Amino acid sequence: MSKDSPRAAFSAAERHGLYRAIFERRDVRSQFLPEPIPAEVLARLLQAAHHAPSVGFMQPWDFLVIESRELRSRIQASYARENARAAENYRGERAERYRRLKLEGILDSPVNLCVTCDRRRGGPHVLGRNSIPEMDRFSTCLAVQNLWLAARAEGVGVGWVSILDPVELADLLGLPEGVEPVAYLCLGYVSEFLDEPELAAEGWRQRLPLTELVHGDGWGRPLEAEALGLALEGLEPR
Numbered sequence: 001m002s003k004d005s006p007r008a009a010f011s012a013a014e015r016h017g018l019y020r021a022i023f024e025r026r027d028v029r030s031q032f033l034p035e036p037i038p039a040e041v042l043a044r045l046l047q048a049a050h051h052a053p054s055v056g057f058m059q060p061w062d063f064l065v066i067e068s069r070e071l072r073s074r075i076q077a078s079y080a081r082e083n084a085r086a087a088e089n090y091r092g093e094r095a096e097r098y099r100r101l102k103l104e105g106i107l108d109s110p111v112n113l114c115v116t117c118d119r120r121r122g123g124p125h126v127l128g129r130n131s132i133p134e135m136d137r138f139s140t141c142l143a144v145q146n147l148w149l150a151a152r153a154e155g156v157g158v159g160w161v162s163i164l165d166p167v168e169l170a171d172l173l174g175l176p177e178g179v180e181p182v183a184y185l186c187l188g189y190v191s192e193f194l195d196e197p198e199l200a201a202e203g204w205r206q207r208l209p210l211t212e213l214v215h216g217d218g219w220g221r222p223l224e225a226e227a228l229g230l231a232l233e234g235l236e237p238r
């Protein structure tokens with residue numbers, strides 16, 4: 001806890017570092033370098049993930065560190081099949097644009113990580129999960145985000161590949177009954193972190209204005225907090 005602030009805020013430099021990680025984190029597919037990630041760096045990333053919040057402190061995650069090229073080739077083949085199916089959702093120019101996108105770095109990156117959710121961990125009555133059972137999956141996503149941000153601070157790129165059949169993936173990884181793959185991630189050092197999302201740079205989709213996404217007392221209601229509205233409009237676009 002910071003000694004110089006009664007509200008225990010981080011110092012300006014610490015805040016800057018945290019917001020840098022948030023704004024400069026990227027989903028990486030095209031810029032991976034083959035250089036391995038040192039064991040101590042990977043350990044710190046896993047430790048960051050393991051300190052995520054989780055419903056009822058369930059900690060439903062496990063981490064599979066996948067190095068085998070043979071296994072990764074099989075997963076990439078599975079991706080290729082699913083991606084061909086996904087491409088059929090588009091027509092004409094959009095379909096061509098989709099096919100040009102690079103949406104995975106399974107073999108370009110030196111290591112892959114599958115973050116799973118053990119839906120049975122903690123027994124049948126997990127505190128906070130009674131009304132919405134998917135809370136365990138949401139918790140697992142928070143572990144992923146912790147890792148993603150820590151990775152950016154370590155100079156390590158992360159790419160999430162979700163164009164995979166979850167049953168096939170679970171089978172390839174030998175996951176036990178009740179354990180689901182939530183995130184399949186590619187990790188590695190990068191030639192660069194792009195300034196904006198690759199999908200924005202490729203003209204696929206742009207960031208929405210935050211002001212259009214903040215509502216007042218109910219969906220579509222204007223904000224009563226005028227100062228907040230002005231502050232949102234004054235934010236620099238990122």
Ligand SMILES: Cc1cc2c(cc1C)N(C[C@H](O)[C@H](O)[C@H](O)COP(=O)(O)O)c1[nH]c(=O)[nH]c(=O)c1N2
Binds near residue numbers: 104
């Ligand atoms: C749950 C989930 C699943 C996926 C992704 C993200 C998330 C959160 N993203 C990355 C996604 O395209 C990317 O986050 C956005 O385009 C925004 O870019 P930045 O992450 O800010 O660089 C992603 N990217 C990709 O190339 N192939 C994929 O299969 C997926 N799947």
